[in-house]
Amino acid sequence: MERPPFQSILHPTDLTRGDALAFAHAVRLAIAARSALHVLHVGDGALDQDRFPRAGDLLTRWGMAARDGQFVNAELKSQDVAESIGDYAASHESDLLVLLVHETGWMGRLLQNSLAETSARLVHAPALFLREGEGGFVDADNGRISLRRVLMPVTAEVAPMHAWGLAANLVRLLEPQADFRLLHVGDSLPTFGNMLPHIELRRGPVVETILEVARQIGPDLIVMPTAGHQDLYDELRGSTTEQVLREAPCPVLAIPSKPLPRPR
Numbered sequence: 001m002e003r004p005p006f007q008s009i010l011h012p013t014d015l016t017r018g019d020a021l022a023f024a025h026a027v028r029l030a031i032a033a034r035s036a037l038h039v040l041h042v043g044d045g046a047l048d049q050d051r052f053p054r055a056g057d058l059l060t061r062w063g064m065a066a067r068d069g070q071f072v073n074a075e076l077k078s079q080d081v082a083e084s085i086g087d088y089a090a091s092h093e094s095d096l097l098v099l100l101v102h103e104t105g106w107m108g109r110l111l112q113n114s115l116a117e118t119s120a121r122l123v124h125a126p127a128l129f130l131r132e133g134e135g136g137f138v139d140a141d142n143g144r145i146s147l148r149r150v151l152m153p154v155t156a157e158v159a160p161m162h163a164w165g166l167a168a169n170l171v172r173l174l175e176p177q178a179d180f181r182l183l184h185v186g187d188s189l190p191t192f193g194n195m196l197p198h199i200e201l202r203r204g205p206v207v208e209t210i211l212e213v214a215r216q217i218g219p220d221l222i223v224m225p226t227a228g229h230q231d232l233y234d235e236l237r238g239s240t241t242e243q244v245l246r247e248a249p250c251p252v253l254a255i256p257s258k259p260l261p262r263p264r
Contacts, residue, residue, distance in 0.1 A: 004033040004034060004035060004169075004173065005033060005096075005166055005169040005170040005173065006029065006033045006035045006096040006126075006170075007033070007035045007036065007093075007095060008035060008036045008038065008092055008093050008094045008095055008096075009026055009029060009030050009033075009035050009037045009038070009094065009096045009097075009098060009177050010037075010038045010040060010085070010088065010089050010092065010094035010096070010098070011023060011026035011038070011040065011097070011098045011099075012040045012042065012081075012085045012097070012099065012143075013039055013040065013041055013052075013053065013100075014041070014100075015041055015051050015052070015053075017072055018100065018102075018132045018133070019044060019053070019100050020053070020140060021100075021130055021135070021136055021138075021140055022099065022100040022130045022136075023039070023053045023058075024058060024097075024136075024138050024140035024143075025098055025130060025136055025137075025138045025251070026039070026098035027055050027058050027059070027071075028138045028143055028145065029096070029098065029128075029174075030070060030071070031059070031064055031066070032145075032173055032174055033170075034067065034070075034174060035070075035096075035120075036069070036070055036071075036072065037055070037070060037071050037072070037227070038072045038074055038088070038092055039052060039053065039055075039071070039072070039073050039074070040074045040075075040076065040085065041073075041074075041076075042075075042076045042077075042081045042084045042085060043075070043076075043078075044077055044078070044079060046215075047118065047220050048231050049073060049075075051219065052073045053106050055071040056071075058140075058143070059143075060130045061141070061142070061143075062142055062143030063143075064143060064167060073259050074088065085097075089125060090218075094125055095125050095126065096125060096126050096127070096128065097125055097126070097127040097128070098127075098128045098130070099127055099128065099129050099130070100130055100131075101129050101130065101131045101132060102128075102131055102132050108178050111130070111149055114193065124256055125256070126166065126253060126254065126255045127253070127254050128251055128252075129245050129251060129252045129253075129254065130251045131245070131248070131251075134249075134250075134251075135250075136250070136251050137174075137220040137221055137250070138236065139253065145174050145175055146175075146220055146222060146246050147171060147175035147178045147220045148166075148175070148176050148177075148178060148179065148183065148220055149150075149178065149179045149181065149217060149218065149219045149220055150167070150171055150179070150180050150219055150220065150221045150223060151180055151181050151183060151210075151213065151214055151217065151219040151221070151222045151223070152164070152167060152180065152181070152182050152183070152222070152223040152224075152225075153182075153183045153184070153185065153210050153222075153224065153225075153244075154182055154184055154190070154196065154199060154225065155182070155184060155186070155190065155194075155225075156190035156254075157224045157227070158226060158227045158257050159257045159258075160192065160196065160257070161192065161195060161196075161226035162193075162255065162256070162257060162258060162259055163223060163226075163255035163256075163257065164225075165197060166255055167223040167253065167255060168180070170253075171221075178220075180197065181200065181213075181217060181219070182196060182197060182198065182199040182200065182214055183199065183202060183210065184199050184200070184202070185202050185203070185204060185205075185206045185209045185210060186199055186201070186203070187203060188201070189201050200213075201221065206240060207240060207243045207244055210222075210240075210244055211244065211247050211248070214248060214249055214250070215249060215251065216247070219249075219250055220250055220251075221250055221251055221252075221253060222244065222248050222250060222251070222252045222253070223252075223253045223255065224237060224240070224241040224244060224245075224252055224253070224254045224255070225255055225256075225257050226240075226241045226254045226255065226256060226257065227256070227257050241254045
């Protein structure tokens, strides 16, 4: 049997109503992968445990069952939310983050990086981003998965093989019949030793072209292999993945180009 793509999912939450869809995705992924799910809130005061979202209520509505100890609620008191999320993820060997991205203007982003994106960079693990107010591929009412089409841009500058393997494993687990569309934006196709399926070639500005193709084909998920920030311009404007995330019409799964290191 193929090993599930994830074994420990971390869902940081601010406990707002807007987080309900991201929480539903985290729960559904944990059920599909038979993985643990840690729901984490970081704040600076005491928290009533009753405020945590209830996985049991979702599963009852979906007609599904959890394994003993599969869902864990955790609270940390800290002023540095992103660093606390990173520390918790490391100590619990989290290999997927599920994150809600709040809408912010470009000036706000310039002055203060998105908490979700900053947290993901600190953890160095794959991260599924869902934008506030947007839909996803999990129906929160019944737990059904709608993952018909997946778009994955690739480039020679960010090795795609690890991301491809992990994403393909995840998608097969959720929807074996999903259509994978690989895209390269540039003047010519890079070669990957025939280790990837057909790659479509488009020319134009990278971010704008990826978003244009996404609008044309209507993916349910965009997979972005990522190497993080490369230079000061990236720090100010955001990496390609972060720029795509801000305008993507669907959830974005960012996967580091190298496997997550594990302590020996």
